[in-house]
Amino acid sequence: MHSLYIHIPFCLRRCIYCDFVSRLYNGEQAEHYVQLLKKELRDIPSETFFSTLFIGGGTPTALSGNALTNMIIHVFDSFQFSADYEATIEANPGTVDRDKLTAIRSGGINRISIGVQSLNDEELTFLGRIHTGKEAEEAVELAKAAGFRNVSIDLIYGIPGQSLSSWKSSLARAVELEPHHISTYELTVEKGTALDTMLQSKGCPISSPDEDRTIEMYEYTIDYLTSRGYVHYEISNFARPGYLCKHNMNYWERGEYYGIGLGAHSFIGKTRFSNTDNFETYLHNLSTSRSPVREKEKITDKKALAEVFFLGLRKTGGIDLQAISKLYGLDIEKHFHKEIKELREAKLIYIDPSGSVLRLTRKGLALSNEVFIKFI
Structure with a gap:
């Protein structure tokens, strides 16, 4: 998509x-x-x-x-x-x-x-x-x-x-x-x-x-x-x-997107890039057939995994730990054992009875930044 x-x-x-x-x-x-x-x-x-x-x-x-x-x-x-x-x-x-x-x-x-x-x-x-x-x-x-x-x-x-x-x-x-x-x-x-x-x-x-x-x-x-x-x-x-x-x-869900215009961001393949947010620079670059892109960042697997957590957990449906473990070739619960344990004890996240889906609790929704920072 x-x-x-x-x-x-x-x-x-x-x-x-x-x-x-x-x-x-x-x-x-x-x-x-x-x-x-x-x-x-x-x-x-x-x-x-x-x-x-x-x-x-x-x-x-x-x-x-x-x-x-x-x-x-x-x-x-x-x-x-x-x-x-x-x-x-x-x-x-x-x-x-x-x-x-x-x-x-x-x-x-x-x-x-x-x-x-x-x-x-x-x-x-x-x-x-x-x-x-x-x-x-x-x-x-x-x-x-x-x-x-x-x-x-x-x-x-x-x-x-x-x-x-x-x-x-x-x-x-x-x-x-x-x-x-x-x-x-x-x-x-x-x-x-x-x-x-x-x-x-x-x-x-x-x-x-x-x-x-x-x-x-x-x-x-x-x-x-x-x-x-x-x-x-x-x-x-x-x-x-x-x-x-x-x-x-x-x-x-970390799908791909193109961003067009002043300050717009894009994510294609494994690269995130952003346009200049300076209006005069944007006009000049496009008028002279130059790229308006200011920054590019290649997303490593480590960074991608962090994004899966702080973007995916925004959804009340949460994230599928088994699917993520399979995608990145590691046991997510073991990889983030300390973080998950602390956040569960603080009642900010919970894992559903199936043992697969991790979600924010009601308290976690209100204090979501305290959760996200653990995975960045």
């Missing part, structure tokens, strides 16, 4: 927590960038057969409808996709209307991920979002009206000043929209972001919720969404049966 990721770095406004590869929208720059994306796509062997496509950002829907659909059609004209392909585009409320969404859907995109983040207007204003809760709800309905039958929404918890009751309210309103998929992410304060600067400033009247409160929010999320029919299939992701994100599952 091959996946294709295309990065659109443009946003109408930069959110205070964002440390993604993004920049403010400029129509002329965006048009030039899309032309260079098409050029970079030529580096992918034309016979490559894709099962998933993901157009992320940034805010892909910051582009004009014509620029976006032109690019989408070009992708589908350039490569073959499986009959049951999944093609996702990220969209933000405030950057979509019925015509743009209809054009995107007609171009071949069959899944949309809407960056709702919160349905509380005060929280949205604090985060620097350009939309209100009502506009977010309208965007979900517009997507359905445009023909999308696979709609995902993103929500954030652990926002400075956010209460548990506010988070519960956002979750309840989100479920009422009947999306097929919900991603819930704990807000991480990244160094160098506007949010980090704000929280570090003297006399700042707010602070991030403490760890106990964010864990309480996370555990409530699991209980509430599963009680409403969503399958908790990955640490941060919930889906109606049959609507797991195929593209992300390919990442977590």
Whole structure:
């Protein structure tokens, strides 16, 4: 299975927590960038057969409808996709209307991920979002009206000043929209972001919720969404049966993928490589027929095995120890005896009765980084 990721770095406004590869929208720059994306796509062997496509950002829907659909059609004209392909585009409320969404859907995109983040207007204003809760709800309905039958929404918890009751309210309103998929992410304060600067400033009247409160929010999320029919299939992701994100599952299962665009990452064969995240360098290299690739890393068996654990354990289905032992020619339980013993004693992981599948416990889901670090 091959996946294709295309990065659109443009946003109408930069959110205070964002440390993604993004920049403010400029129509002329965006048009030039899309032309260079098409050029970079030529580096992918034309016979490559894709099962998933993901157009992320940034805010892909910051582009004009014509620029976006032109690019989408070009992708589908350039490569073959499986009959049951999944093609996702990220969209933000405030950057979509019925015509743009209809054009995107007609171009071949069959899944949309809407960056709702919160349905509380005060929280949205604090985060620097350009939309209100009502506009977010309208965007979900517009997507359905445009023909999308696979709609995902993103929500954030652990926002400075956010209460548990506010988070519960956002979750309840989100479920009422009947999306097929919900991603819930704990807000991480990244160094160098506007949010980090704000929280570090003297006399700042707010602070991030403490760890106990964010864990309480996370555990409530699991209980509430599963009680409403969503399958908790990955640490941060919930889906109606049959609507797991195929593209992300390919990442977590170490499938191959090509990444196109500014700062995009790829994994082909046993090599991971990444593009430059400098906008001017990317434009210059593509314009002068040079590669935008900045770094390449050959993945050793040792590194691959570590990835199997810290990527595979993100899935609530866990990892198959017998299959991994066979693949790498070693007894995994013996190889990681000390780590597995310590984590089981800490009640962060468990091995199912068959003795084959290793999973995170409920406690381990909330403290997953403490587990992953043991296998890196």
